[in-house]
Amino acid sequence: MSRIAADVPWFKRPWLGVLSRSCAAIFGGYAMASASSLLLARLLATPSQAVLTGMMIGILVCACAALWAFATATAWRAWAGILIPTIVMFALSALLARAAA
Amino acid sequence: MKQGFRQSMAWLHTWTGLLVGWVLLLIFMGGTSAYYKQEISRWMRPELPIAPTDASTALASAERFLHHNAPDATSWNLTLPDARAQVVEMYWMNAPAPEGAPERPAYGSATVDPRSGQAVAARETTGGEFLYRLHFDLHYIPALWARYIVGFCAMFMLVAIITGIITHKKIFKDFFTFRPGKGQRSWLDFHNVSAVLALPYHAMITYTGIITLVFMYLPWGIGARYPDNEQRYYDEASNRIADTRPAAGVPAQMLPLTQLLAKAQTQWPGVAIDSVAVFNPGDANAGVMFSARADSISNVVPSLLFDGVDGKLLSRSEPPGAATRTFGTLYGLHMAHFADPALRLLFFVCGLLGCLMVASGAVLWATKERPKHLKAGRIGFGLRLVDSLNIGAVAGLPIAFAAYFWGNRLLPVGVSGRAELEASVFFWAWGAALVAAFVWPKRAMWAWQLYAGAALFAGIPLVNALTTGIHLGVTIPAGLWSLAGVDLVCLGLGVSLAVAARRVQRWRPPLTASQKRAQPGKGRAVATTVAEPAPRGEHA
Numbered sequence: 187m188s189r190i191a192a193d194v195p196w197f198k199r200p201w202l203g204v205l206s207r208s209c210a211a212i213f214g215g216y217a218m219a220s221a222s223s224l225l226l227a228r229l230l231a232t233p234s235q236a237v238l239t240g241m242m243i244g245i246l247v248c249a250c251a252a253l254w255a256f257a258t259a260t261a262w263r264a265w266a267g268i269l270i271p272t273i274v275m276f277a278l279s280a281l282l283a284r285a286a287a
Numbered sequence: 288m289k290q291g292f293r294q295s296m297a298w299l300h301t302w303t304g305l306l307v308g309w310v311l312l313l314i315f316m317g318g319t320s321a322y323y324k325q326e327i328s329r330w331m332r333p334e335l336p337i338a339p340t341d342a343s344t345a346l347a348s349a350e351r352f353l354h355h356n357a358p359d360a361t362s363w364n365l366t367l368p369d370a371r372a373q374v375v376e377m378y379w380m381n382a383p384a385p386e387g388a389p390e391r392p393a394y395g396s397a398t399v400d401p402r403s404g405q406a407v408a409a410r411e412t413t414g415g416e417f418l419y420r421l422h423f424d425l426h427y428i429p430a431l432w433a434r435y436i437v438g439f440c441a442m443f444m445l446v447a448i449i450t451g452i453i454t455h456k457k458i459f460k461d462f463f464t465f466r467p468g469k470g471q472r473s474w475l476d477f478h479n480v481s482a483v484l485a486l487p488y489h490a491m492i493t494y495t496g497i498i499t500l501v502f503m504y505l506p507w508g509i510g511a512r513y514p515d516n517e518q519r520y521y522d523e524a525s526n527r528i529a530d531t532r533p534a535a536g537v538p539a540q541m542l543p544l545t546q547l548l549a550k551a552q553t554q555w556p557g558v559a560i561d562s563v564a565v566f567n568p569g570d571a572n573a574g575v576m577f578s579a580r581a582d583s584i585s586n587v588v589p590s591l592l593f594d595g596v597d598g599k600l601l602s603r604s605e606p607p608g609a610a611t612r613t614f615g616t617l618y619g620l621h622m623a624h625f626a627d628p629a630l631r632l633l634f635f636v637c638g639l640l641g642c643l644m645v646a647s648g649a650v651l652w653a654t655k656e657r658p659k660h661l662k663a664g665r666i667g668f669g670l671r672l673v674d675s676l677n678i679g680a681v682a683g684l685p686i687a688f689a690a691y692f693w694g695n696r697l698l699p700v701g702v703s704g705r706a707e708l709e710a711s712v713f714f715w716a717w718g719a720a721l722v723a724a725f726v727w728p729k730r731a732m733w734a735w736q737l738y739a740g741a742a743l744f745a746g747i748p749l750v751n752a753l754t755t756g757i758h759l760g761v762t763i764p765a766g767l768w769s770l771a772g773v774d775l776v777c778l779g780l781g782v783s784l785a786v787a788a789r790r791v792q793r794w795r796p797p798l799t800a801s802q803k804r805a806q807p808g809k810g811r812a813v814a815t816t817v818a819e820p821a822p823r824g825e826h827a
């Protein structure tokens with residue numbers, strides 16, 4: 187990383203990539219964990235078991251999201267790989283909530 | 288991040304580990320000591336009688352105490368004594384104060400002598416509970432915030448463990464590899480050995496630790512499925528039967544709890560009762576719930592609910608659902624209440640290995656970083672900060688833990704606010720170690736602080752012998768191993784710290800090739816004195 191020349195534009199500096207990935211891992215990871223726990227809570231039949239399952243899986247989702255954020259090739263992919271499933275899961279759980287109401 | 292997958296994981300492992308390493312060390316040390324929470328609490332109340340009591344006597348005493356001290360509470364909760372704890376721990380929820388009356392606290396708690404039915408006649412101390420709470424409440428910070436901080440650090444730890452495994456190419460081979468006396472290589476080996484040896488334990492304890500507080504971290508599902516009754520979620524998820532009858536507002540004479548206990552025992556022959564909850568005590572709608580002591584890993588236990596006035600069995604818990612059983616098992620694994628003495632000791636040793644893993648990881652970072660700084664001719668700010676924090680945490684925290692035990696024995700027994708004073712002894716000692724480490728973050732400081740921790744820990748049996756009647760000379764012949772164990776473990780920790788301190792003190796930086804050539808006769812001899820694990824990096 188240190189070999190990258192100083193004349194790259196500011197938005198391509200490595201430290202920005204690291205910061206961006208860190209945010210994706212921490213905030214995106216938490217959002218994804220929340221979305222998956224919410225979706226599982228709505229998806230499964232017995233309420234208490236559904237909520238608990240969502241919580242226990244959510245923590246693992248959060249850890250996997252953090253790994254993804256740093257394993258993938260670019261910071262953009264890191265965000266996309268976290269945000270798209272998060273949005274899909276939130277949308278699905280909103281649909282389920284509407285169907286249940 | 289253009290390198291391969293393994294390199295990016297190594298990078299992530301380094302930084303997630305380093306950033307929260309010092310808090311993790313505090314959490315690991317507090318949690319490891321909490322395996323012996325009951326034993327430490329018992330040791331810290333040397334005035335208590337030693338013989339155990341039966342459940343019925345203990346319950347009668349507890350009931351007397353609660354009738355006298357919390358007659359108008361909305362609920363009573365108490366845990367009966369067992370082989371490890373010879374006291375009754377109880378708490379009660381207070382009814383809101385009537386209009387115009389002064390505010391009162393939401394709940395009260397007491398530790399009661401099962402024989403006399405009085406609050407324990409012992410020195411005021413939080414005992415092992417302080418160390419247990421410390422590992423997720425961090426003491427001075429509001430508990431809610433502390434638990435978010437601890438959860439955040441634990442999440443980093445989980446990521447560090449997973450990335451650590453990925454980074455590790457030769458996980459099986461390194462299991463058997465330790466190359467002492469090779470500077471950074473030895474530190475890496477030691478980090479690997481301490482991490483890999485107890486790897487299943489580390490992964491388990493970190494994940495299950497987050498799980499114990501997960502309802503705080505991911506509460507969204509509760510809001511979705513239980514929009515207006517959160518309490519019902521907790522009751523259902525933990526398979527707890529709850530008395531949903533409201534208070535009748537009519538006072539009534541309750542049956543003695545011991546009589547209900549006998550009924551519970553006929554329902555559950557041979558099952559030990561762990562805890563008793565009384566809803567609306569003294570009311571016509573009083574309910575009494577008995578919960579069994581866990582006889583497996585899971586902490587989700589069956590319970591029975593009786594009418595407190597006529598003694599009818601109102602309900603009994605159903606078999607728990609799959610998620611509840613899973614959760615209960617994860618929770619139970621973390622708490623380790625199920626562990627018999629041998630398994631408890633194994634958990635304790637694994638916890639100590641966890642402390643060493645975190646500590647050696649942080650030291651490894653500094654060791655790896657140092658050559659760059661030495662080449663540049665000066666120690667940079669970042670390395671100096673890490674050095675200071677490493678000394679203040681790795682060598683300083685043992686001082687604080689040992690000082691807490693000293694405080695328990697040496698603070699005057701009658702002084703007011705004594706329990707809080709004991710806690711401040713812990714933090715003053717740690718604060719002093721941290722300040723010293725920041726002022727002079729050098730090799731000598733490692734040795735001094737390790738020696739200080741060694742002297743304090745090894746001195747605990749001694750100060751115990753000088754101030755109480757439950758010292759090793761009494762406890763070993765009487766076979767009171769839970770009391771003697773505290774003294775012996777402290778002594779063992781003291782000796783280990785002394786060995787570490789001595790190694791730090793005697794360590795010399797390895798000679799460079801040109802220096803070795805310059806003194807051909809001595810080369811061999813010097814090499815053997817250096818062949819010890821370097822307890823930290825090159826730091827003159």
